[in-house]
Amino acid sequence: MIAIPTTSTNTKSLVTENNRGSYWITTFGCQMNKADSERMAGILEKMGYQKAITELEADLVVYNTCSIRDNAEQKVYSYLGRQAKRKEILPHLKLILAGCVAQQEGESLLRRVPEIDLVMGPQHANRLETLLNQVDNGQQVVATEENYILEDLTTARRESKVCAWVNVIYGCNERCSYCVVPSVRGKEQSRTPHAIRLEIEKLASLGYKEVTLLGQNIDAYGRDLEGISKEGRRKNTLTDLLHYIHDVEGIERIRFATSHPRYFTNRLIEACSELNKVCEHFHIPFQSGDNQILKLMCRGYTIERYKRIIEGIRKQIPHSSISADVIVAFPGETDKQFQKTLSIIKEIEFDQVNTAAYSPRPNTPAANWPNQLPEKIKVERLKELNSLIEITAKKRNERYKDCVEEVLVEGTNPKDPQQLVGRTRTNRLTFFPDTGPQGYVYQPGELVSLKIKEVRSFSLGGIPLR
Numbered sequence: 001m002i003a004i005p006t007t008s009t010n011t012k013s014l015v016t017e018n019n020r021g022s023y024w025i026t027t028f029g030c031q032m033n034k035a036d037s038e039r040m041a042g043i044l045e046k047m048g049y050q051k052a053i054t055e056l057e058a059d060l061v062v063y064n065t066c067s068i069r070d071n072a073e074q075k076v077y078s079y080l081g082r083q084a085k086r087k088e089i090l091p092h093l094k095l096i097l098a099g100c101v102a103q104q105e106g107e108s109l110l111r112r113v114p115e116i117d118l119v120m121g122p123q124h125a126n127r128l129e130t131l132l133n134q135v136d137n138g139q140q141v142v143a144t145e146e147n148y149i150l151e152d153l154t155t156a157r158r159e160s161k162v163c164a165w166v167n168v169i170y171g172c173n174e175r176c177s178y179c180v181v182p183s184v185r186g187k188e189q190s191r192t193p194h195a196i197r198l199e200i201e202k203l204a205s206l207g208y209k210e211v212t213l214l215g216q217n218i219d220a221y222g223r224d225l226e227g228i229s230k231e232g233r234r235k236n237t238l239t240d241l242l243h244y245i246h247d248v249e250g251i252e253r254i255r256f257a258t259s260h261p262r263y264f265t266n267r268l269i270e271a272c273s274e275l276n277k278v279c280e281h282f283h284i285p286f287q288s289g290d291n292q293i294l295k296l297m298c299r300g301y302t303i304e305r306y307k308r309i310i311e312g313i314r315k316q317i318p319h320s321s322i323s324a325d326v327i328v329a330f331p332g333e334t335d336k337q338f339q340k341t342l343s344i345i346k347e348i349e350f351d352q353v354n355t356a357a358y359s360p361r362p363n364t365p366a367a368n369w370p371n372q373l374p375e376k377i378k379v380e381r382l383k384e385l386n387s388l389i390e391i392t393a394k395k396r397n398e399r400y401k402d403c404v405e406e407v408l409v410e411g412t413n414p415k416d417p418q419q420l421v422g423r424t425r426t427n428r429l430t431f432f433p434d435t436g437p438q439g440y441v442y443q444p445g446e447l448v449s450l451k452i453k454e455v456r457s458f459s460l461g462g463i464p465l466r
């Protein structure tokens with residue numbers, strides 16, 4: 001960690017014992033970042049900060065950044081420029097750059113935007129209070145060194161009162177040739193099953209009903225923890241963890257993401273079919289339908305293996321839903337190879353697919369390859385892929401028509417206050433009236449049986465049965 005003395009005015013003039021001013025956090029990127037932001041919000045509130053009504057009123061602004069795609073990174077620089085201008089007239093404003101861009105760019109960010117007070121990589125999210133104390137002492141701080149992630153002793157300020165993310169493994173030891181995550185989030189660090197269970201018990205005591213276990217490669221969970229079973233397999237696998245946390249009273253649903261086809265096991269499918277709280281939804285990125293591209297991506301599996309995993313899931317849990325991530329226009333991808341990706345989408349009929357055109361990222365092997373594809377091809381392929389997904393997802397959703405689905409109420413539909421929104425066990429977003437046939441008004445956290453009446457590509461509409 002680097003601490004640089006600064007002449008900028010510190011904010012002590014605003015700080016009273018119980019009120020440190022207001023904060024604002026903008027989060028870019030994945031669920032891991034969202035979970036980190038919730039933890040940082042918890043730390044700030046414990047320190048006496050209050051959530052600001054708008055970003056431009058806040059006394060402390062955090063940008064929790066994502067470097068997976070170039071456009072998210074560029075957006076951060078424009079946000080920072082706006083805040084740097086504010087700081088000219090509000091010198092007490094604290095500006096914090098957290099997350100993956102912070103880790104990737106480190107100290108050089110201070111040269112680019114000298115108004116920044118704190119640059120902190122994702123492994124330092126739990127240390128926000130210590131780092132801010134150094135800022136309050138008049139330093140500009142850069143915290144990007146490899147760090148053992150301390151057990152999370154803080155109470156996250158979670159956006160939802162019903163569903164919570166629970167980090168189970170940080171970092172990633174894979175080396176996918178397009179991915180910046182290993183260089184910004186560091187080596188795998190699994191939390192102990194005991195610490196995870198304690199966090200879930202705490203969530204249950206606060207009224208949470210659903211937890212999603214999170215990891216960049218969740219199937220790697222536990223391989224850095226000790227313990228071998230009598231049968232010679234690792235004891236602390238994701239499957240063992242699911243068994244271990246399954247009986248936490250009050251938690252109704254358990255999800256996990258993101259799976260990696262290379263490490264996905266039949267034992268995991270069996271556990272999902274046996275453990276009734278584990279929801280029937282699998283998010284397993286396949287990235288490309290072509291084996292040569294998969295090899296260049298260093299993914300470590302073939303598309304045949306991927307298809308066997310999906311067959312195994314559908315055989316044991318026929319009503320499960322499958323979602324995936326796909327990248328198009330990887331360097332050198334031919335039209336024929338792209339067509340193979342489209343064929344997989346048609347063949348598997350995913351419930352949902354997150355798509356992206358390849359974007360070269362710093363410190364990744366593929367970024368230096370000479371056979372980058374032109375922007376025009378990227379845009380065309382992405383458009384073609386997205387149109388196909390819209391059709392296949394709608395077709396797949398047709399299976400819900402007139403069926404009864406259990407939905408966990410998450411809150412009000414932001415576009416219609418008379419409607420509630422929740423998800424099926426299979427992770428389909430579902431909208432429905434807030435009042436049942438006998439006048440009962442549903443509340444967040446309740447499980448409601450709905451008859452599905454409307455089927456769209458990316459959501460469902462239902463009517464409560466009681």
Ligand code: SF4
Pocket residue numbers: 172173174175176179180181182216217260
């Ligand atoms: S598994 Fe591959 S794509 Fe996923 S975070 Fe790790 S390196 Fe990136």
